Amino acid sequence: MNKTNLSLILLSRNEEKIIRSNILETVSYLRSLDFLNEYEILICDKSEDKTPQIVSELANSLSQVKLISVNQLGIGAAIKTGIDNAKYPIVCSNGIEIPTGFDFIGNSIKKILEGYDIIISARGQEGFIDNRPLKRKFFSKCYNILVNMVFNLKISDTQSAITFRLDEIKKFRNRLVDNGPFLQTEILIYARKRSLRLFEMPTNFNDIRKDSKIKIGSFSTSMFKKIMQKRISLLKER
Secondary structure: OOOEEEEEEEEEOOOOOOHHHHHHHHHHHHHOOOOEEEEEEEEEEOOOOOHHHHHHHHHHHOOOEEEEEOOOOOHHHHHHHHHHHOOOOEEEEEEOOOOOOOHHHHHHHHHHHHOOOEEEEEOOOOOOOEOOOHHHHHHHHHHHHHHHHHHOOOOOOOOOOEEEEHHHHHOOHHHOOOOOOHHHHHHHHHHHHOOOOEEEEEOOEOOOOOOOOOOHHHHHHHHHHHHHHHHHHHHHHO
16 A cells, blocks of 8 residues: 555644543554554644643644644634645544544545545444434434535535545635535535545544534524525536
């Protein structure tokens, strides 16, 4: 197997309780991958607690760890900031708690080396653990049905961890505008439009944020608006 280099984007906000141990565990895992020459861990952070100080301390002794400050709130803003700062040809975006498990990182890199352009973590597949609260699973299922109907994506999970070739994403980076979770769907919309090679990889999903304060009703309305706005903007792009 050919060796490669990786930029790992980890999304972080107010994670002072887990950030140190999670970074050290991530470094240990990446060091174990014999097909990686070099790697960088980009902590894309928008915190008000001690998270930035902890990451900066670790970065002093671990050159691969880099603190990247995000100017706006939102998953999308953090991912875009990570893309703009990544320097290696393969990029993986995940939560700081690695809810997919570390195996997704290594296995998705292998798929990229086989010739795929984008690897998607597919949650909720038969035989795999998915401990998200029932209402979040239900919303996710409804959301994915809707975006597949509107954009003909033929993808079962459009909002989980993702690994991709950086050069391919940069070709439409300027069209990625959302600062929230819809950004992940935006990436897949343009990937399909460009006929990129996508692979869905079933993964476990360990949701440690069962106390999430997201209000499904208002969140659903917001996401529906974003879907319709994107559909309209795509018609104007033609």
